[in-house]
Amino acid sequence: MVSKKQLVKFEAYLACSGKRNVVDISDLLFRISKQPYSKREVGLYGTPVRMDKVEELTLDDEILKRYPDMRLVYFHMCKLRDDGIATTKQNIDELSDLNLEVDEYIAEDISCIFDTQNCVLFVQRNFHSLSPTGIKTYLTEMKKKIDDESFSLELNPVQDKEIASKLMKIDDVRKLELSFAHSGYKQFDIPLKKYLGSIGEIFENFGEGVNLTLTLSAGSKWNKPFNKENTANAIQQISDENSIFSKALISGKTGSMPVEKYDLINGKLQTKYSFSSVKEVSGTTKKIHLNPDSVRDVMKELYLYRATGASKSFMELVIENL
Known part of the structure; x- marks a missing residue:
């Protein structure tokens, strides 16, 4: 089978209310998850956006011993594109329609982990999916829909101090x-x-x-x-x-x-991980979408144990650079 990798970047953002006051968004995340699917949608940049899943991650005894107050909340979001899509093949000019049912969408998704102790949002960065600004806008709009009140939220990137100072x-x-x-x-x-x-x-x-x-x-x-x-x-x-x-x-x-x-792209604190982007189906190599559960598990490992190319966890790197 042909081996193909997809390099994915992850970054950290500090959730703040105002300029410096950190804010715990976990309660809002779970309240959104209790809404019917139809009421979880917010239109951003002309495209519906929806939060699909929210769950608290299970932590092992080693982590809880070191960080007794640690809570990690995972959530998954999608942009739902329904515009006409065509497919083609290498060295072939013809296009074929990708036929979608009325209730089907092209999902451009993102996985996030929120650290309630440090108020840090650990984000998977996808080119076509939501940016941190999009996540912030979604959360503030959902707060208005649920409580009919405004919500001050900023997601401030955790900078690599060495690059940022220069x-x-x-x-x-x-x-x-x-x-x-x-x-x-x-x-x-x-x-x-x-x-x-x-x-x-x-x-x-x-x-x-x-x-x-x-x-x-x-x-x-x-x-x-x-x-x-x-x-x-x-x-x-x-x-x-x-x-x-x-x-x-x-x-x-x-x-x-x-x-x-x-x-400026690499000025923020970040880590990366290579996922397999193909699988074998009946002897043929097929491209696959990254499984959100696999991304979640990798993010948890990177955040709590060891970031790629580092001798310590990404959480420790974040704390050092805050």
């Missing part, structure tokens, strides 16, 4: 390189759209299926760096929403130091 010291930005698709541009929040200005409007006019690589550089003729405040806002926006970018690089320097290049 970014914070940059006072002379010379170049910003961004690569993204039209579908990603549609998800930009207003501040970044303003930063792109008329370039973004031109991109919108090309429509679906277009990819764009955009390089913004300080003109050598005037020898002036980017506007510091606008650049700081753009960096924050990109760092918070990196799932919509395939590349986000910034070149800048501090004081008289040489210009350095920083990767």
Whole structure:
């Protein structure tokens, strides 16, 4: 059987009410799970989003001995696409409709674990699925539907201190390189759209299926760096929403130091894991969707025991970088 792997990235976000006050969202998660399926849907970016599953994970005696107050709550969410989908094969021009029943959808899912002790959300990052901003919006909208009241929630990314400290010291930005698709541009929040200005409007006019690589550089003729405040806002926006970018690089320097290049996609604390993405069916290799239960189990292992490429758990790395 052909072996094929899918590399999946996982990140951590601190759940906050306001700027610094952490908030436990576990009660809201379980209250959502008690709603009928039809009432769990929220429209985001023109697509229905639904929370499918919420459960408290079982912890072994070793973990409970080390962390007596530890509770981990797993939840699974899906974007439900029902637009027309076609399939094709390599080296063949013909397209075949993927016929969906009226009540069938293309599921673009995401798995998350919420650590109630540290108020940390451990998130599976999928390019086509929900971003942390999407998760936040879903939860706040569901709070309104259930209790008819607003809910202040921010999911702040846990930064890798070593990379973040260097970014914070940059006072002379010379170049910003961004690569993204039209579908990603549609998800930009207003501040970044303003930063792109008329370039973004031109991109919108090309429509679906277009990819764009955009390089913004300080003109050598005037020898002036980017506007510091606008650049700081753009960096924050990109760092918070990196799932919509395939590349986000910034070149800048501090004081008289040489210009350095920083990767905003990898500036956050993260870990990765390779899953098998194929299986053998009747002697034929078939592509498969990642099983959410398998993802859940791997996430639990990474978070509590040992992150990929590290000698300690991802939870310990998170605590060190908070």
